[in-house]
Amino acid sequence: MVPVGLASGDGLPELELMDRLAAEAARVMQTDCQVETQSLPADFAFDEIRSQVWSTPLLAKLQERRRPYGAVLLGVTELDLYVPVLTFVFGEAQLRGPAAVVSAHRLREEYYGMPPNGPSLVERLLKETLHELGHTQGLKHCNDWRCVMSSAHTVERIDIRQAGFCPTCARAIASRF
Numbered sequence: 001m002v003p004v005g006l007a008s009g010d011g012l013p014e015l016e017l018m019d020r021l022a023a024e025a026a027r028v029m030q031t032d033c034q035v036e037t038q039s040l041p042a043d044f045a046f047d048e049i050r051s052q053v054w055s056t057p058l059l060a061k062l063q064e065r066r067r068p069y070g071a072v073l074l075g076v077t078e079l080d081l082y083v084p085v086l087t088f089v090f091g092e093a094q095l096r097g098p099a100a101v102v103s104a105h106r107l108r109e110e111y112y113g114m115p116p117n118g119p120s121l122v123e124r125l126l127k128e129t130l131h132e133l134g135h136t137q138g139l140k141h142c143n144d145w146r147c148v149m150s151s152a153h154t155v156e157r158i159d160i161r162q163a164g165f166c167p168t169c170a171r172a173i174a175s176r177f
């Protein structure tokens, strides 16, 4: 996992949050997960007018990074992400690729004018992480709304998903190894 933010430090996720996320993701995916100390500056993909970061060039930059053989690099940021055809995205991944990125920006209760909720943030971020990692393992969207691979464009939809894969998606991931 790679912290992603602006060179000024804006948008960098707290290390404690990254560590929590890495531990949870490693548990569900049954794999090793390390947090890198060197962050990825996102300034080159930052749109001043939208005040958002275009996620696709971030994936390309992540892909260029050195990584252990077979490893997936997941960028984690507090910055708001977008792709040009959409107002925002919670995250983006390369299908069967080595790079993915997730944003905590719209997963925070504060974004919706509510008091901060740490456990809810970790849960939502974990689900988005599993979803994007699923794409890197070749999974497409799943019709089972409980499955973490179902598509979700609101936090309410994220909240009703389980933090795990349905049997079909789990089998598809297991068959990759």
Ligand SMILES: [Zn+2]
Pocket (backbone or CB within 6 Å): 131, 135, 141, 151
């Ligand atoms: Zn998706």
Ligand SMILES: [Zn+2]
Pocket (backbone or CB within 6 Å): 142, 143, 144, 147, 148, 149, 150, 165, 166, 167, 168, 169, 170
């Ligand atoms: Zn599924």
